[in-house]
Amino acid sequence: MxxxxxxxxxxxxxxxxxxxxxxxxxxxxxxxxxxxxxxxxxxxxxxxxxxxxxxxxxxxxxxxxxxxxxxxxxENCAPKVKEIRLTPHIEEHDYDTKRSQAERILKSGDAVMLVVRIQGKEGAQAKELLERLIRDLSGEGSKKTGIQLSGKQAAVQLDPLQ
Structure with missing residues (x-):
């Protein structure tokens, strides 16, 4: 200048x-x-x-x-991916807390990686929990990847809506 x-x-x-x-x-x-x-x-x-x-x-x-x-x-910096960890046997209040955390992160412009720890045969429960979270957060973010079940965890990444 x-x-x-x-x-x-x-x-x-x-x-x-x-x-x-x-x-x-x-x-x-x-x-x-x-x-x-x-x-x-x-x-x-x-x-x-x-x-x-x-x-x-x-x-x-x-x-x-x-x-x-x-x-x-x-504007040039890439959005950060922040991870939120859950378990398949989560209580309703804890679920609401994690959902509101994810909403806050998505509204700030960062991506969220939702990870559910699995033990034994909890894969179906983990997948249902992630699908419910994706539905509840559809107003703030869209899923970048499908739900990925791998070994001891299930994960999905949500990107903020533009």
Missing amino acids: ITNEKIKATEVQLTGLNGEDLGVVPTAEALAMAKKLKVDLVCTSLMSSPPPCKLMGAGAAKQEAQQARRQEAK
């Missing part, structure tokens, strides 16, 4: 403090106007001629750039 005296163009397309268009102005005049108002002259893009510039409060340009960088980083 180029500010004040670092702007080398002879004239700029100037936007005022409140967003009003001030037209094409010589750079020296725009700098004088910025000093008079005690604000910064900020060049928003170098891709056009004359370059568009804004009059912005001191420090506001840096803050705006930081917010843009934070937002971009947030």
Whole structure:
């Protein structure tokens, strides 16, 4: 981001403090106007001629750039997969707690891996429990994979709805 005296163009397309268009102005005049108002002259893009510039409060340009960088980083990072472990013989209150945990995670934008520990012949019960959870969470997320039964656990991953 180029500010004040670092702007080398002879004239700029100037936007005022409140967003009003001030037209094409010589750079020296725009700098004088910025000093008079005690604000910064900020060049928003170098891709056009004359370059568009804004009059912005001191420090506001840096803050705006930081917010843009934070937002971009947030959009670029992949969603995390958070695991919730259950057992096939879960009581109703515990089930509700785990369901609300999964809802909260899905609403925050992360994926949920629901894992049910299996002992002996509990595979059918684990599958029923996962199917019930998928039905109950269908408003917040959709399943990425089918229910996978493997050895001592059954698992399914739910991704947040976009």
